[in-house]
Amino acid sequence: MQITFLGTSSGVPTRSRNVSSIALRLPQRAETWLFDCGEGTQHQILRSDIKISQITRIFVTHMHGDHTYGLMGLLASCGLAGNPSRIDVYGPPKLDEYLRACGRYSQTHFSYPIKIHTVQPGVVFKDHEFTVSCEELTHRVPAFGYRVAENDRPGRFDVERAAELGIPSGPLYGKLKRGEAVTLPDGRRINGAELCGEIQVGRKFVYCTDTVFCENAIVLAQDADVLVHEATFAHQDAELAYQRLHSTSTMAAQVALEAHAKRLIMTHFSPRYAPGNAIGLDDLLQEARSIFPNTSMAYDFLVHEIPKRVEELVAVH
Numbered sequence: 001m002q003i004t005f006l007g008t009s010s011g012v013p014t015r016s017r018n019v020s021s022i023a024l025r026l027p028q029r030a031e032t033w034l035f036d037c038g039e040g041t042q043h044q045i046l047r048s049d050i051k052i053s054q055i056t057r058i059f060v061t062h063m064h065g066d067h068t069y070g071l072m073g074l075l076a077s078c079g080l081a082g083n084p085s086r087i088d089v090y091g092p093p094k095l096d097e098y099l100r101a102c103g104r105y106s107q108t109h110f111s112y113p114i115k116i117h118t119v120q121p122g123v124v125f126k127d128h129e130f131t132v133s134c135e136e137l138t139h140r141v142p143a144f145g146y147r148v149a150e151n152d153r154p155g156r157f158d159v160e161r162a163a164e165l166g167i168p169s170g171p172l173y174g175k176l177k178r179g180e181a182v183t184l185p186d187g188r189r190i191n192g193a194e195l196c197g198e199i200q201v202g203r204k205f206v207y208c209t210d211t212v213f214c215e216n217a218i219v220l221a222q223d224a225d226v227l228v229h230e231a232t233f234a235h236q237d238a239e240l241a242y243q244r245l246h247s248t249s250t251m252a253a254q255v256a257l258e259a260h261a262k263r264l265i266m267t268h269f270s271p272r273y274a275p276g277n278a279i280g281l282d283d284l285l286q287e288a289r290s291i292f293p294n295t296s297m298a299y300d301f302l303v304h305e306i307p308k309r310v311e312e313l314v315a316v317h
Helices: 041-046 071-082 095-106 159-164 171-177 215-220 235-244 249-259 281-289
Strands: 002-007 021-026 031-035 055-059 087-091 114-118 122-126 130-136 144-150 181-183 189-191 204-208 226-230 264-267 295-297 303-305
Touching: 002 041, 021 041, 041 071, 055 071, 071 087, 071 095, 087 095, 087 122, 095 114, 130 215, 144 215, 159 171, 171 181, 204 215, 215 249, 226 249, 235 249, 249 264, 249 281, 249 295, 264 281, 281 295
Parallel strands: 031 055, 055 087, 087 114, 204 226, 226 264, 264 295
Antiparallel strands: 002 021, 002 303, 021 031, 122 130, 130 144, 144 204, 181 189
16 A cells, blocks of 8 residues: 655645645555545646556545645546456545536546445445445535555464464465464364464554544544644644634644544645745644654655565564
8 A cells, every 4th residue: 555645735736746646556466545635636647657547446534725726637537548347436525516517517527337336434345355434523514534454354364373283275265364263174174273373463554534523533544554634734823723624733633642543644734834834834744743743744756665564574483
């Protein structure tokens, strides 16, 4: 799992930061999932290592323009770039209506199927590898944070031990690898869990924006390997944050702390903290680190690899 930040500014783009979008690359399935799609996102993709033809799912947090204005253009380009078999788009109410209106007035016709999913709190997607869930955040319009959880897997199967026990290779190995119990032809019952190493704990990625500090963000971010959380304002501008229902750097850090996240990456910064101003982004970073030390700041085209859990590296001896 690899995160690429395609836009890290709030509201409007700047010379060095585009508006909101993050790509989550899943190399094991040759797919990329996109989170938000602000204006200019497809241009950012062209400047990155992301392959537009591998985008299969797009998750939209809310309907504000700095998170959606690039969506229609990207969907139109996807059909020309790689003829995808299908793209699933997830988001709040009105997203379907918005995209249909864009297509109608621009006379855009897609050459591939697009499925729009209106999300509600809870699980929005699940397969044998991943579960994606969402919770409603606290913003001026309906807004959702997303959690991508890699499903846990049985530990490494001890083939040598299985051979010593006289277990014939074949279909039985598959069941034992999944941790199931099997009965051998000679009547012995073998518990697969005893032949596997530590459970391979799945990684967890959480994306929370736009929102002021809220309990649902903490629920969503529980035990996250990486929490990406908006930090639009500095702590001393907390009054603005409450008025506009955005977060400060200290609010983002507090969410990470209370959720027991392993790493916080802040994003969605107000242009007011540009170099040369009284308060800079380094100040926001120090504010957050005073509460949650393992904090870093996103910038456009930052690539962050979410490492496998330690348990995945434990072999059976």
